[in-house]
Amino acid sequence: MHETRVSSCLTVEQCPASLWVQEGESANFTCSFPSSSFYASHWYRWEPAKGPRNLFVVSVNGDEKKRGRVRVTLNTKEGDSSMYTGGSHWKRP
Numbered sequence: 635m636h637e638t639r640v641s642s643c644l645t646v647e648q649c650p651a652s653l654w655v656q657e658g659e660s661a662n663f664t665c666s667f668p669s670s671s672f673y674a675s676h677w678y679r680w681e682p683a684k685g686p687r688n689l690f691v692v693s694v695n696g697d698e699k700k701r702g703r704v705r706v707t708l709n710t711k712e713g714d715s716s717m718y719t720g721g722s723h724w725k726r727p
Contacts, residue, residue, distance in 0.1 A: 655719075664716045675708050675715035690717070 646667045655661045665675065674693035678686040690699050692708040692715065699706050703720045 658721050660721060661719045662716065664714055666714050668713060673710070675706070677706055677715075677717050 646665050648663060648665045650663070653661055653663065674691060676688065677690040677692075679689050680686050689704065690701070690706045692699055692706055695708060695710040697708045704717065705720075706715065706717045708715045
């Protein structure tokens with residue numbers, strides 16, 4: 635029996651790495667990645683007592699999703715995905 639394994643490591647940089655904003659302020663996160671090898675972007679919110687909570691998944695180049703004051707975009711040609719919040723206010727589910 636012959637087994638072949640292929641693995642890869644993709645480097646993604648988030649800018650800023652973390653951010654705390656006051657309610658009502660706007661914020662912007664951008665993740666950069668190698669554009670030729672990226673197919674989807676998952677955005678999470680980390681809740682201290684609960685851990686990560688999935689907010690959005692964008693998987694089509696040029697895709698944009700919006701929920702309330704939060705908008706995410708994906709641009710695989712430029713190698714970035716961004717999340718914008720206008721007047722940050724998070725409601726508990």
